[in-house]
Amino acid sequence: MLSALDIARRLDAGTLSVDALYDEIAATVADREAEIEAFVSVDIEAARAAAHSTYGPFAGMPIGVKDNIDTGDRITAYGSPIHAQNRPAVDAAIVALARRAGACLLGKTVTTEFAFFSPGPTRNPHNFDHTPGGSSSGSAAGVAAGFFPLALGTQTGGSVVRPAAFCGIAGFKPSFGRLPTVGVKIFSWSLDTVGVFAKGIADVAFAAGVLADRDWRVDGEVPTPPRLGFVEPQPWAQADDEMSVALERVRRAADRAGAATASVSLPPVFREAFAAHQTIQDYEATRALAAEVDLAPDKLSAVLRQTLDEGAAISATAYDDAQRTAEQARRAFSDILSKVDVLVTPSAPGAAPIGLASTGSSVFNRVWTLMGAPAANVPGLQSFAGLPLGVQTVGAYAADRRTLKAAHWLEECLRAQASDS
Incomplete structure (x- = not known):
């Protein structure tokens, strides 16, 4: 895998040339893309040409952009045949900001249909028989495969944290609103959040901080032991046996490394909030995709049509009630996070499921x-079969740097544990 921080430093110092970087990427894509299928479209030479005349913290950096995010120089189809020839007039705000900082668009990456359930063809680089997760399938798989050091994705339920976990990389979903969604194909305007994928936590902290114009970097400092709240079993989200054992291993390692750990029970309102997520998402999706439903319902997948039909049956009163429940849960969440730096939970129920018909379950992500809340997948764990396992740090709203610092500390803790074993 390519490290964004390492590439940025080496390009800046002149110890790595643009052409050497893009030659390496071209060879990797030629060798692996036919089996992984991370890209909807890719133009390495256009990115190389742009890289020779860029400036800023990302100068020359190749990136992948999820195909539900508009790009003015590439078709953006949102994972749907309805938009197969859609060429946006301009970049989404997040893409424009990335280019301003010197990033060069290598390719558009596979998304599920409208960033919902129906998967694309992308395979997990660690085992082609397993899903890479979704809906940001190509962005996560492309980083893991070494196609690009940075990628943009989105999360409405678990579409950044979960595929990062399945692919064994870092994925960071910042606090809601910290990165602009202007020019992103909206599925749920109350939930959709732009996120970043990279090799490790220091890389996503660097990249997300540049895009948000905030000091979120965690490299170059000695991580200090955080206060970690380990969430007790959630009635709506059950980890498999292997993940449960791994989480307990993480807690023991954190204890030994000096962290203050505590068990955290979520109040009953969180059970209601978990259900409220779907009410809010489906009600908004029905309206966000009104044009597609009216103009080309036959080009929507069966699972999406069913979801939109169910969303159409949700009353405004039920939606308003769900929003009130969410606000009650946010107040309770704020109280919980006043006692610990971050919560620690599985990023997914286990390792990536076998098969490509599903991208896995987001039950460990939706309520966050x-x-x-800011949430970061921490790579560094493996299943007995050699597939990545992920745990996430979840922080208080607007405490993005604290969340990333805790994730960085935990990543270093897991790395030390692996070297000792």
Whole structure:
């Protein structure tokens, strides 16, 4: 895998040339893309040409952009045949900001249909028989495969944290609203959040901080032991046996490394909030995709049509009630996070499921997305079969750097544990 921080430093110092970087990427894509299928479209030479005349913290950096995010120089189809020839007039705001900082668009990456359930063809680089997760399938798989050091994705339920976990990389979903969604194909305006994928936590902290114009970097400092709240089993989200054992291993390692750990029970309102997520998402999706439903319903997948039909049956009263429940849960969440730096939970129920018909379950992510909370997948764990396992740090709203610092500390802790074993 390519490290964004390492590439930025080496390009800046002149110890790595643009052409050497893009030659390496071209060879990797030629060798692996036919089996992984991370890209909807890719133009390495256009990115190389742009890289020779860029400036800023990302100068020359190749990136992948999820295909539900508009790009003015590439078709953006949103994972749907309805938009197969859609060429936006301009970049989404997040893409424009990335280019301003010197990033060069290598390719558009596979998304599920409208960033919902129906998967694309992308395979997990660690085992082609397994899903890479979704909906940001190509962005996560492309980083893991070494196609690009940075990628943009989105999360409405678990579409950044979960595929990062399945692909064994870092994925960071900032606090709601910290990165602009202007020019992103909206599925749920109360939930959709732009996120970043990279090799490790220091890389996503660097990249997300540049895009948000905030000091979120965690490299160059000695991580200090955080206060970690380990969430007790959630009635709506059950980890498999292997993940449960791994989480307990993480807690023991954190204890030994000096962290203050505590068990955290979520109040009953969180059970209601978990259900409220779907009410809010489906009600908004029905309206966000009104034009597609009216103009080309036959080009929507069966699972999306069913979801939109169910969303159309949700009353405004039920939607308003769900929003009130979410606000109650956010107040309770704020109280919980006043006692610990971050919560620690599985990023997914286990390792990436076998098969490509599903991208896996987001049950460990949805409620945190509803909270608008920053969340980071921490890589470094493996299943017995050699597939990545991920745990996430979840922080208080607007405490993005604290969340990333805790994730960085935990990543270093897991790395030390692996070297000792």
